[in-house]
Amino acid sequence: MEIRLEKLDSSQLKTKPDENNLGFGRYFADHMFVMTFDRDRGWHDAVIRKYQDFSLPPAAMVLHYGQAIFEGLKAYRGKDNAIYLFRPTDNLRRMNVSAERMCMPAIPVDEVLAALQTLLRLDADWIPAAPGATLYIRPTMIATEEGLGVRPAGRYTFFIINSPVGAYYPEGFNPxxxxxxxxxxxxxxxxxxxxxxxxxxxxxxxxxxxxxxxxxxxxxxxxxxxxxxxxxxxxxxxxxxxxxxxxxxxxxxxxxxxxxxxxxxxxxxxxxxxxxxxxxxxxxxxxxxxxxxxxxxxxxxxxxxxxxxxxxxxxxxxxxxxxxxxxxxxxxxxxxxxxxxxxxxxxxxxxxxxx
Ligand SMILES: Cc1ncc(COP(=O)(O)O)c(C=O)c1O
Missing domain, CATH: 3.20.10.10 (D-amino Acid Aminotransferase, subunit A, domain 2)
Structure with missing residues (x-):
């Protein structure tokens, strides 16, 4: 799968939030990974581009019948300022278990992992260095076919967005x-x-x-x-x-x-x-x-x-x-x-x- 890279210029990048006051899921990194599935072409149109709104028809099937699955994992800025992922393949494999149960298409795990790594390198400045802070990674798949009727959709969008999040225990490890x-x-x-x-x-x-x-x-x-x-x-x-x-x-x-x-x-x-x-x-x-x-x-x-x-x-x-x-x-x-x-x-x- 070929991935198009639509990299933003430095003038288009957002101002980064204060790393010591991130909370959870409030800010989103500059770029996202998106790819599209349809029955004829399988997964195609893979692109890393600006984090931006989607345009969806009101009859997009996810809005009515809820074919929506997601994952949650993190990138860590660890020893020697290096970036680490924790068991990412397990998250992507689990996503395919979700996909199968919800009659959605499987994702190509190795290629999506490679796309995630490219995305993280591009937005590396979004991986916080403050103690305990991390970059939360949210792979998601939704049914985008325009149509009513309860059945598996024929068209899907898969995307990965990233959100810098604060330490879960800013005041210590509390029960x-x-x-x-x-x-x-x-x-x-x-x-x-x-x-x-x-x-x-x-x-x-x-x-x-x-x-x-x-x-x-x-x-x-x-x-x-x-x-x-x-x-x-x-x-x-x-x-x-x-x-x-x-x-x-x-x-x-x-x-x-x-x-x-x-x-x-x-x-x-x-x-x-x-x-x-x-x-x-x-x-x-x-x-x-x-x-x-x-x-x-x-x-x-x-x-x-x-x-x-x-x-x-x-x-x-x-x-x-x-x-x-x-x-x-x-x-x-x-x-x-x-x-x-x-x-x-x-x-x-x-x-x-x-x-
Ligand atoms: C319902 C539910 N149970 C358990 C977990 C913990 O799973 P994990 O350790 O993979 O984050 C999660 C988080 O993803 C969850 O949403």
């Missing part, structure tokens, strides 16, 4: 308060919970808003059938350390196979911990809190890396975890994964890709 909902569910077996499609997030907003109104950071979802088995948090997978056993729910088809989750499983097994992917109920967690055997709870995801949980709220009860403090395993994982992501620690897994 969060989580609301366990038994009122709403996120995903059902046989549904689309295991893929990153936009509708999953739209459907989750109401529960998140209600939880935030009550002072909680995120929602912990239970399974949709019995509302007992723990699934995952809004944008994170979840781990429990009980009696020195590290437990996380299995990839049963209704949770996202997180890349951070996979990295945590690999690292902790290599450290010699007892690590189990198994079903775990909210009652088992509450009992473990009551009898003192629950040592830590933490979430895992690209945005936060590791997010210690200091409090769980369930059915009107507040339960304090590890006296509201970050546990030793969460801290060690956070330090080690960040060190690998930024090239400061030897990476026997081949996860960090230097640009």
């Amino acid at each position: 969060v308060k989580i609301f366990v909902t038994d009122k709403y569910v996120r995903a059902v077996p046989g549904g689309v919970g295991h893929v990153k499609t936009a509708g999953n997030y739209a459907a989750s907003i109401m529960a998140a808003v209600e939880a935030q109104k009550q002072g909680f950071t995120q929602v912990l979802w239970l399974d949709a059938i019995e509302r007992r088995y723990i699934e995952e948090v809004g944008t994170m997978n979840i781990f429990f350390l009980i009696n020195n056993e590290l437990i996380t729910p299995p990839l049963s088809g209704s949770i996202l196979p997180g890349i951070t989750r996979d990295s945590v499983l690999r690292l902790t097994r290599d450290w010699g911990l007892t690590v189990t992917e198994r079903k775990i109920t909210i009652d088992e967690v509450l009992t473990a809190i009551e009898n003192g055997s629950l040592q830590e709870i933490f979430g895992t995801g690209t945005a936060a890396v590791i997010s210690p949980v200091g409090e769980l709220h369930y059915k009107g009860r507040d339960c304090c975890i590890n006296q509201g403090r970050t546990g030793a395993i969460a801290q060690r994982l956070f330090n080690e994964i960040q060190a690998i992501q930024n090239g400061y620690q030897e990476d026997p897994y081949g996860w960090a890709i230097k640009l």
Whole structure:
């Protein structure tokens, strides 16, 4: 696939935002990667060009039937000012799992990775150097065919946009308060919970808003059938350390196979911990809190890396975890994964890709 490069002149570049006040998803780098798919030509018209608006017909199928998938990964400015990506091929492969489930075309993973690397070299000045700040990368695919009727669209746009984001923990690595909902569910077996499609997030907003109104950071979802088995948090997978056993729910088809989750499983097994992917109920967690055997709870995801949980709220009860403090395993994982992501620690897994 040939990629056209429409590079902006230096006079057309945007003024960069203050690296110490980036927040999340508020600013976008100068260039984007775009390519188009149709049935006759496959993927074509690949171009790196100015970050700019799309023009879409009102009948574009994504606006009606929601064929929209995305990914989230980061570029890090690490050791010796070099730029690193963390397991980018895994994100692009996961995107193809999403594409298949949503009857959308697969992307050519190696070529898209090469395009991303070209884009990052071009917009390298957008990868922040402030401590903890990164460039968040958002590959996305939408159905653009003009037409009504529920069926797979015949035309798609794939694009990658990049957004410099601030440190997730500007004031230090602080435990969060989580609301366990038994009122709403996120995903059902046989549904689309295991893929990153936009509708999953739209459907989750109401529960998140209600939880935030009550002072909680995120929602912990239970399974949709019995509302007992723990699934995952809004944008994170979840781990429990009980009696020195590290437990996380299995990839049963209704949770996202997180890349951070996979990295945590690999690292902790290599450290010699007892690590189990198994079903775990909210009652088992509450009992473990009551009898003192629950040592830590933490979430895992690209945005936060590791997010210690200091409090769980369930059915009107507040339960304090590890006296509201970050546990030793969460801290060690956070330090080690960040060190690998930024090239400061030897990476026997081949996860960090230097640009
Ligand atoms: C629903 C959901 N679960 C888990 C995760 C964590 O996945 P990852 O570690 O690949 O970022 C995410 C973030 O992408 C998510 O949106």
